[in-house]
Amino acid sequence: MPSYVSHLESAVDGTRFDFGKLHATHEGRPLWVAYDLKEARKRVKRDELTLLAPDMWRYAPFLPTGEQVISLGEVMTPLLPCPRLAVHLGVKNLYIKDESRLPTGSFKARGMAVAITMACGLGATTVALPTQGNAGGAAAAYAARAGLECVVFMPADAPEVNRVEAALFGAKVYLVDGLIDECGAMVREGAAQRGWYDLSTLREPYRLEGKKTMGYELAEQLGWRLPDVILYPTGGGTGLIGMWKAFQELTELGWLETRHWPRMFACQSTGCAPLVSAYENGERHASPPENVHTVAAGLRVPHGIGDFMILDAVRASGGSAMAAAEDGLVSWMHLVTELEGISLCPEAAACVGVLETALAEGRVRRDETIVIFNTAAAQKYIEVLRTEIPKLPAGGVDWAEFD
Numbered sequence: 001m002p003s004y005v006s007h008l009e010s011a012v013d014g015t016r017f018d019f020g021k022l023h024a025t026h027e028g029r030p031l032w033v034a035y036d037l038k039e040a041r042k043r044v045k046r047d048e049l050t051l052l053a054p055d056m057w058r059y060a061p062f063l064p065t066g067e068q069v070i071s072l073g074e075v076m077t078p079l080l081p082c083p084r085l086a087v088h089l090g091v092k093n094l095y096i097k098d099e100s101r102l103p104t105g106s107f108k109a110r111g112m113a114v115a116i117t118m119a120c121g122l123g124a125t126t127v128a129l130p131t132q133g134n135a136g137g138a139a140a141a142y143a144a145r146a147g148l149e150c151v152v153f154m155p156a157d158a159p160e161v162n163r164v165e166a167a168l169f170g171a172k173v174y175l176v177d178g179l180i181d182e183c184g185a186m187v188r189e190g191a192a193q194r195g196w197y198d199l200s201t202l203r204e205p206y207r208l209e210g211k212k213t214m215g216y217e218l219a220e221q222l223g224w225r226l227p228d229v230i231l232y233p234t235g236g237g238t239g240l241i242g243m244w245k246a247f248q249e250l251t252e253l254g255w256l257e258t259r260h261w262p263r264m265f266a267c268q269s270t271g272c273a274p275l276v277s278a279y280e281n282g283e284r285h286a287s288p289p290e291n292v293h294t295v296a297a298g299l300r301v302p303h304g305i306g307d308f309m310i311l312d313a314v315r316a317s318g319g320s321a322m323a324a325a326e327d328g329l330v331s332w333m334h335l336v337t338e339l340e341g342i343s344l345c346p347e348a349a350a351c352v353g354v355l356e357t358a359l360a361e362g363r364v365r366r367d368e369t370i371v372i373f374n375t376a377a378a379q380k381y382i383e384v385l386r387t388e389i390p391k392l393p394a395g396g397v398d399w400a401e402f403d
Contacts, residue, residue, distance in 0.1 A: 004040040005064050008033055008205055011309055019064070022122050022197065023205065030202040030306055032245070033064055033209050037252040046255045049220065056110055056213040062249060063114055063209055066121025070146045072103035074113050077214075079221045079371070084339040089355065093369040095227070096336075097218060100343055100377035104141050104165065106134035107239060107375045110214065111207030115199055116142035118206045124197035125149060128190055130183030131166075132158045133297040134376050139199055140169035151196060153183035159297050161380045179292060179302060201236035202306040211239045215246025218371065224250075224257045228368035231355055233347035233375055234266035234275060234321070235301035237310035244313035262371075263319035263364075266310055267354040269294040271326035274302060275310060279321035284308045294326055295384045296346035298375065320363060324353025330384060337378060345376040346384055 008017040010026035017023050023031055044061045052058040056074040079097050086094040099107035112135070119127050128151040129139055136152040143150035150171040154163060155178060167173045176183050184200055191198045198204060219226055226247065232240045244264065250256050266275050271294030274286035288302035304310075314321055324332070332349035336342055344352075351372045358364040378385060 002061065003063060003065050004035045004037065004044075004061050006034050006036045020122070022124065024198060024203055025305070028305065030208070030309065031205040033205050035062055035249065037249060041253050044253075046224070046253075056113070056210070056217070059213050059216045062216070063213070064118055064206055065114075066117060068117070068121065069113075070117045070120055070142055071113055072109065072141060072145060074102055074109055076217050076221075077101045079218065080340070080342060082336075082340050082342070085336055088335070088339060089359065091359065091366045091368075091370060093367075095369075095371045096340070096342055096344075096348075096374050097214070097371055098342060098374050099214070100345070100374055104134065104138045105377040105380055106138065106345075107211065107214065107373070108134045108138035109142075110210035111135075111238060112138040112142045112199075112210070114210035115204060115206040116146050116148065119197045119199070120146040120148060126151060126194070126196045127199050128152070128187045128196035129199035130154075130180050130187050131162070132180050132183075132300055133162050134380065135199075135201075136162055136171065136173070137165035137169065140166040140171035143171065144169045151187075151190065153186050155179055155183060155300075159381055159383060161382055162297070165380075180300065181288070181303060201238055201304060202309075208238045208242045208245070210242075212242030212246040212249075214239060214373070215243035216250065218243070219246075219250055219256060224255055226256065226258070226260060227262050227371045228260075229265065229319075229364050229370045230262045231265045231267050231351035231370070231372045233296070233299060233350050233373065234268055234310060235299045235347070236304045237266065237275075237306050239373065239375070240264055240266055241306055241309045241313060244317070261317060264314050264317040265319045265351070265354060265358065266314050266321040267351040268321065268323045269296055269299050269326045269329060269350050270323045271296075272300050272302060273323035275307060275321045276323045278307065278311060279314065284311055286311075294346075295329055295381070296350060297381075298345075298347040299350060320358070322354040322357060324350040324357070328353050333378060333384070342374060343378040344374050345378055346381055347376065348372060348374040
């Protein structure tokens with residue numbers, strides 16, 4: 001199916017750029033990919049999607065693609081009802097969309113599949129990015145698939161699995177004694193000096209397009225209706241921004257059965273909550289917090305260039321930016337995993353904490369349809385999950401004392 005990309009445009013002032021060339025940012029802020037949705041509405045029929053493979057590329061008319069798609073099998077992720085967790089929280093309709101089923105175990109696969117596809121098609125030979133978590137492994141895997149060199153800069157305290165994963169896929173991995181901001185500065189310097197294609201969050205326009213397919217999938221899985229509430233773990237925020245863009249596109253296409261859009265909740269940890277502070281203070285841009293610390297590596301983003309895009313979407317939706325208590329993240333991980341058998345990551349655990357608070361404060365009603373996004377697999381956070389497991393003697397068990 002042909003793509004209906006028309007051009008790129010600045011998220012700041014609408015300046016247009018030609019599609020099909022390597023672009024980064026405009027005045028330091030992100031670019032959108034724009035589509036000819038009027039033409040697409042005439043030619044692309046919603047019901048024809050059921051004839052296509054159940055993966056994110058079924059939405060190819062609304063994705064930037066080249067002659068060759070770089071794919072590792074980006075399946076549609078399940079939208080799982082969570083009845084036991086719903087009872088525990090006192091709500092009626094609760095779902096978790098489980099992005100851990102994607103290649104490399106996280107939602108980052110969506111963005112990297114599109115970004116590497118475009119980097120390869122536009123002639124890049126080396127891609128580089130800063131990351132403290134799952135983006136590094138995903139970038140390395142898709143770069144390997146495409147035959148590109150990949151350079152990854154990580155904070156020295158990034159999760160061990162993420163460090164090893166990126167190296168396993170052949171990336172050149174460097175640990176930096178600092179936060180992701182310092183890593184990003186190194187990538188930008190290397191891009192200027194070495195000609196790397198910068199895959200940093202929102203510093204190229206295509207990762208966002210891959211992430212927006214979460215919104216397309218969610219709408220399709222709910223019968224082309226949208227939930228009342230979405231809780232999304234928000235660091236750099238491309239997923240939340242992408243879904244909001246998807247809902248706009250779906251509305252213009254006439255594919256939604258209702259004009260009802262969800263209230264978007266940007267969920268952070270009290271260990272790093274710049275968006276929450278900006279939201280509560282009525283500001284459009286966030287200020288980096290001091291003493292950043294959270295076990296949810298994906299939320300450890302003190303400053304992102306898409307902060308205004310996240311806050312715009314949250315406010316337009318009638319949602320909120322809220323922080324869960326850092327010292328509760330591990331408990332919420334265990335709660336969901338034990339109740340529902342879903343491998344919940346610490347970033348998504350923040351959404352559970354935020355939901356508890358939002359329910360108590362009346363920001364979310366107990367009869368609403370609620371979706372939490374689980375953005376990665378718990379197994380990738382071995383430092384967080386380490387626990388004492390009892391050992392038994394080889395000679396047998398005293399069943400009278402067994403517990």
